[in-house]
Amino acid sequence: MNIALVLIIVIAIVVAIVSGLNAALSWLLWVALIVGVIALIAFLLRVIGGRKA
Structure with missing residues (x-):
C-alpha cells in the first residue's frame, strides 16, 4: 500500500512538472511568434520605406 501511494x-x-513546462513552452512560443511578427513588420517597413539605418 505504501509503495502504491509513493x-x-x-x-x-x-x-505537474510536465504540464507546467508544457504551459510555459506554449506561452514562450506565443511570445516568440508575436515578437517575430513585429520584427517582420519593422523589416518590411524599412524595406518599403527605403531608409537605411
Missing part, C-alpha cells in the same frame, strides 16, 4: 505521488509530481 508511486501515485511520484506520478502526480511528474505530471
Whole structure:
C-alpha cells in the first residue's frame, strides 16, 4: 500500500512538472511568434520605406 501511494505521488509530481513546462513552452512560443511578427513588420517597413539605418 505504501509503495502504491509513493508511486501515485511520484506520478502526480511528474505530471505537474510536465504540464507546467508544457504551459510555459506554449506561452514562450506565443511570445516568440508575436515578437517575430513585429520584427517582420519593422523589416518590411524599412524595406518599403527605403531608409537605411
